[in-house]
Amino acid sequence: CRSRWGCPSLCIQPRGHRFSTNLLLSKTPHRILAQTNDKIEILCELKTEHAGVYWYRWSQEKQNFEFLVFSNPFGKAIYGTNISEDKFSVPGGSSRTSYSLHVCNLHASDNGTYYCSISQSSQLLLGSGTQLSVVDVLPPPPKTTQAPLSKKPVRCVTKSKGADQKGACSPLVWVPLATSVLVLLLSLVPTAHRLHRLRRRLWLRMHRQ
Structure with a gap:
């Protein structure tokens, strides 16, 4: 997805932070169903400008909260331990309130809930989270069944005073x-x-x- 960036090792994992959810961040979409070997984009919107965001993934299967990457508005990234730059990328942009995470070459091991977060007052404020589910075959779209046209019998209507005779x-x-x-x-x-x-x-x- 992107080229490799060098960065100091002390930036890889934030230390001394506590996690908490906060309305300052929002994630779109809330759920993603994707096919194996496909790629997705998760958007993180901030209510106020910030110099960068952290991306995390919660794995229900592994019961693990894993740090993926830190990105700044210029697209430079700091990756977590054993995180592949070929799979995760953070394209840069001019806005300090909008960040995105690209995930490539999807597999079942990528399943989980992805969070963007910002560091504020020794806390990591988490967004609402985006749940990703990767499947080999996408289910077909729901069929829109059209109600059959009812054949109404021909009726004769003769009008009389005050009433219709059918x-x-x-x-x-x-x-x-x-x-x-x-x-x-x-x-x-x-x-x-x-x-x-x-x-x-x-x-x-x-x-x-």
Whole structure:
């Protein structure tokens, strides 16, 4: 990730410091899921200007809080014991409130929670921490299932006074209705025939007189 920098050995591990969390620092993002052999960037934002930050890693598996590197705004770095410069780099920038840590060639051994910190009044003030999980294969993105389009049955709507009558197209409605109308018509045929004959008889009687 970067070239090698020389630095005095007395700067490698801060001594006589106590650790405490503080709202002066924030880390982004809070969680990172990365693939083996990939690389990541962790950003540390300070609320006030500072001449540099320390980077630490907490390993849940090893139960170890390990010093990684100290970086200043110019990108010069002081590495911890047995920490590879090929894996960790701290690019420089013009801002004294924004620092970043690059981690390359990721493996499962890099899993842990990464903290940036500043030294203030014999204390190391820690940021919120970024949890890194390295896997061989990234899980597929969640599928967005689209609800199937419901096929609504065709409905006839006939408006009446004050209300809507729906479902007039249903066979359960018009088949019995048509049957009733047909039966009614058939029953009226003899009656109509009788009335016609009666009217004819009355007409003949009136003309005979």
